[in-house]
Amino acid sequence: MELATAHHTSGEWDVLAVRGEVDLATAPQLERDIGEHVGEDCKLCLDLTGVGFMDSTGLRVIIGALKSVQEAGGELRIVPGDGAVAKLLTITGLDDRLDLHPSVDAATGS
Amino acid sequence: MTSPGNRFGLEVPGRAEHLATVRIFAASLARRFGMDEDTIADLKLALSEAGTLALRGSAGADPLRLTAREIDGGLEFAVELGEAGIAADDELGGLDLIRALFADAREGPAGVVIPVRGRPR
Numbered sequence: 001m002e003l004a005t006a007h008h009t010s011g012e013w014d015v016l017a018v019r020g021e022v023d024l025a026t027a028p029q030l031e032r033d034i035g036e037h038v039g040e041d042c043k044l045c046l047d048l049t050g051v052g053f054m055d056s057t058g059l060r061v062i063i064g065a066l067k068s069v070q071e072a073g074g075e076l077r078i079v080p081g082d083g084a085v086a087k088l089l090t091i092t093g094l095d096d097r098l099d100l101h102p103s104v105d106a107a108t109g110s
Numbered sequence: 111m112t113s114p115g116n117r118f119g120l121e122v123p124g125r126a127e128h129l130a131t132v133r134i135f136a137a138s139l140a141r142r143f144g145m146d147e148d149t150i151a152d153l154k155l156a157l158s159e160a161g162t163l164a165l166r167g168s169a170g171a172d173p174l175r176l177t178a179r180e181i182d183g184g185l186e187f188a189v190e191l192g193e194a195g196i197a198a199d200d201e202l203g204g205l206d207l208i209r210a211l212f213a214d215a216r217e218g219p220a221g222v223v224i225p226v227r228g229r230p231r
Contacts, residue, residue, distance in 0.1 A: 025126035056203020
């Protein structure tokens with residue numbers, strides 16, 4: 001299964017909507033796509049509600065993105081949805097380390 | 111079709127894009143054995159973790175091999191590890207995550223072994 005990302009803006013936020021499956025095969029693409037929107041004082045929202053499967057390879061990408069965004073003085077907000085991604089974040093305890101929101105509107109304040 | 115000891119297998123080239131093939135195969139088998147979708151979702155995650163460990167350990171030199179055998183009340187899956195075994199494990203995934211999903215999972219001579227007891231749909 002392929003991975004697809006789509007970018008749009010919502011106010012001052014860059015929103016990257018991700019669809020598909022994230023594993024060892026597709027994580028590099030996700031990392032590249034996220035990297036295109038990381039810059040000084042960036043405000044990036046990752047919409048993962050369209051991700052049907054993610055393993056720990058995807059988590060490493062998200063943690064890497066968080067570090068990059070923080071180093072750039074920006075903010076990263078995550079919309080995990082209520083499926084596989086949310087469960088993975090809970091199992092691994094990352095739900096306490098990430099800024100999670102129930103929807104893109106809630107994340108971007110729109 | 112089922113009787114204790116039935117065995118099933120899948121061998122695909124040792125490339126990351128075939129992790130999805132492993133997940134599809136295992137999910138289909140689990141559905142045939144009447145497992146519920148929550149269990150199948152956990153199984154797909156566990157096997158993706160095991161397959162990733164195998165691919166990283168062999169650096170793609172070995173095929174990705176999945177076997178499953180019928181056990182009392184479920185299926186026991188095994189993802190073969192190459193001679194190098196598990197190259198690196200970390201806090202985010204790997205065996206710890208697999209064991210969080212299936213407490214009886216273990217690393218053994220057959221590779222990463224994951225017993226899955228069926229929860230009827």
